Amino acid sequence: MRSVCVYCGSSAGRNGVYSQGAHDLGALFHKMGWQLVYGGGTTGLMGEVAKATMGPRYDGHVHGIIPSALVAKERHNAADNDNDNSSIKSAELEEQMKIDVDDHKGSTPISWKFxxxxxxxxxxxxxxxxxxxxxxxxxxxxxxxxxEEIMECITWSQLGIHNKPVIIFNLNGFYDALLEFINHSIKEGFISKSNGDIVQVAHTAEEVVQKIEQYQIPEGRFNLKWEDEGKPTL
Incomplete structure (x- = not known):
């Protein structure tokens, strides 16, 4: 079983294409039997991709990882959600997933449905x-x-800490400006052309999976020797 870490917003954004893309990716993971690893939230794109990966029968593979500070206030509500399968609770979860960034308070309840x-x-x-x-x-x-999270993964690859695929899911051109900036840094001599290939770009859920399966480790990355102490184990 492949296990894929997806970094995404705890808000849904203001264009429905983002939530649809999160749903499509999660549904594809569910179909393929892949595990989703994500930030553990139940709102926004986080909630959408997690719920879709779990599938309509909640038989998918999802591992959410979240700091206690983001859930401590709402654990009691989370327990209520887990013990009540009513349509009212389901409707509340649906509304919670669509929360806008301006209304999001930075904490989300834990629910087995995710x-x-x-x-x-x-x-x-x-x-x-x-x-x-x-x-x-x-x-x-x-x-x-x-x-911050995806840039750290890119940096870790450049440093030779890991050899794992790094994919930008560029829905609706969201990352066009970042990709342009990376190309600018390559042209200005701050990133090597080969290290620019660390980042692969996909525009659909199917292309994300394809890029993962066909990922080639770029040449020219740093071949550094990391001490065991303090080294991220990847």
């Missing part, structure tokens, strides 16, 4: 566990957190 959840103490533990659990990394639209 897969298995591991609560960790801090963001560093979250990122390490997500990396350890994954065979590939995919960035969907998101904010500061998504940008």
């Amino acid at each position: 897969g298995r959840t591991t609560v960790v103490n801090d963001m560093h533990s979250r990122k390490r566990l997500m990396a350890n659990e994954s065979d590939a990394f995919v960035a969907m639209p998101g904010g500061y957190g998504t940008f």
